[in-house]
Amino acid sequence: MAGISKNIMSKSPWVVHVNCNSCNGCDIEFLACLTPIYDAERLGIINVGTPKQADILVVTGSANYKNIDVLKNIYNQMPEPKVVVAVGACACTGGVFHSCYNVIGGIDEILPVDVYVPGCCPKPESIIDGLIEASRILEEKRIKIKNPDKGVAI
Numbered sequence: 001m002a003g004i005s006k007n008i009m010s011k012s013p014w015v016v017h018v019n020c021n022s023c024n025g026c027d028i029e030f031l032a033c034l035t036p037i038y039d040a041e042r043l044g045i046i047n048v049g050t051p052k053q054a055d056i057l058v059v060t061g062s063a064n065y066k067n068i069d070v071l072k073n074i075y076n077q078m079p080e081p082k083v084v085v086a087v088g089a090c091a092c093t094g095g096v097f098h099s100c101y102n103v104i105g106g107i108d109e110i111l112p113v114d115v116y117v118p119g120c121c122p123k124p125e126s127i128i129d130g131l132i133e134a135s136r137i138l139e140e141k142r143i144k145i146k147n148p149d150k151g152v153a154i
């Protein structure tokens with residue numbers, strides 16, 4: 001938190017959450033981040049119901065042959081710049097489901113993942129940490145889009 005500039009905090013990233021066949025453990029922890037106890041909204045992080053308004057895609061669960069098209073479709077509907085956060089061991093690597101007959105692996109087999117939040121399941125504090133890192137990366141991408149020749153300077 002200490003290293004986050006006011007500029008980044010003011011951006012209020014909107015987050016869309018996709019459950020890619022997770023066991024729901026990671027989803028419960030993500031939803032806990034939105035409750036008054038952890039209150040991710042105090043950091044400007046808002047959970048929205050449509051990818052068309054989202055800056056950050058939070059994915060729980062592993063990539064498998066049933067969900068890759070849905071996941072790609074959701075990702076493609078998000079405007080640029082956008083950031084992908086893999087929450088939990090399953091989303092990072094396939095986790096306990098790795099090498100199952102229908103599991104491809106972590107979601108980085110399908111999408112460009114920017115932030116990995118390991119754990120089975122990760123604590124809300126870790127997920128919020130990942131979302132703050134995602135906000136920083138989002139800001140970097142915004143600057144890069146605005147100044148394509150100047151590179152990134154934060």
Ligand code: SF4
Pocket residue numbers: 022023024025026027060061087088089090091095096119120121122
């Ligand atoms: S990482 Fe653990 S808690 Fe999260 S979806 Fe996989 S098995 Fe469930």
